[in-house]
Amino acid sequence: GWRSRAAFKLIEIDDRLKLIKPGMKIIDLGAAPGGWTQVAVKRGASAVVGLDLLPVDPVSDATIIEGDFTDPEMPARLIELLGGPADLVLSDMAPNTTGHAPTDHLRIMGLAEGALDFAMQVLAPGGGFVAKVFQGGSERQMLEPMKLAFSSVRHLKPPASRKESSELYVVATGFRPDRLKQD
Numbered sequence: 525g526w527r528s529r530a531a532f533k534l535i536e537i538d539d540r541l542k543l544i545k546p547g548m549k550i551i552d553l554g555a556a557p558g559g560w561t562q563v564a565v566k567r568g569a570s571a572v573v574g575l576d577l578l579p580v581d582p583v584s585d586a587t588i589i590e591g592d593f594t595d596p597e598m599p600a601r602l603i604e605l606l607g608g609p610a611d612l613v614l615s616d617m618a619p620n621t622t623g624h625a626p627t628d629h630l631r632i633m634g635l636a637e638g639a640l641d642f643a644m645q646v647l648a649p650g651g652g653f654v655a656k657v658f659q660g661g662s663e664r665q666m667l668e669p670m671k672l673a674f675s676s677v678r679h680l681k682p683p684a685s686r687k688e689s690s691e692l693y694v695v696a697t698g699f700r701p702d703r704l705k706q707d
């Protein structure tokens with residue numbers, strides 16, 4: 525079985541957009557307790573590396589390490605564990621909630637922006653990026669660099685994501701690092 529209810533969100537996103545393809549190298553940021561990592565393995569990725577601040581029980585055919593994605597050594601370390609640049613970077617990262625919605629939204633957007641920055645360091649050309657974001661707030665700040673660096677940017681609210689939560693996912697595909705260098 526899946527380790528988290530969150531697993532169904534990735535299943536629904538992937539059923540819609542067919543992001544995970546056999547043989548892909550995939551990074552899962554904020555992997556605990558391991559649901560998204562399980563889905564990535566199950567859908568045929570050849571290498572999956574998960575990362576979380578919290579310890580995660582082993583997932584077969586995946587590597588999960590404990591650490592902070594903002595650690596400057598992390599991009600190189602994950603590429604090494606993966607055996608090359610990533611085809612897909614997933615981020616379901618969320619901070620501990622404070623109960624103060626504006627603060628929680630800002631923090632989650634900080635994580636998403638950090639994940640985007642991370643993705644741009646580890647993705648192979650043509651790669652994809654999925655991140656948990658929040659409706660409204662500073663989300664627009666992220667869109668401009670994303671639209672420049674990826675050929676397609678979409679938003680998706682999977683049915684498994686609670687209706688009353690303003691959580692949604694941004695999905696970018698077709699990473700084109702050359703576009704970043706020109707600007």
Ligand code: SAM
Pocket residue numbers: 527528529530531553554555556557558559560561575576577578591592593594616617618619635
């Ligand atoms: N997708 C997971 C699953 O299906 O099991 C659930 C992920 S959970 C919603 C969010 C995770 O993000 C938490 O476990 C949290 O520890 C992690 N996280 C938050 N900030 C992080 C950071 N700076 N580096 C690594 N992981 C982080």
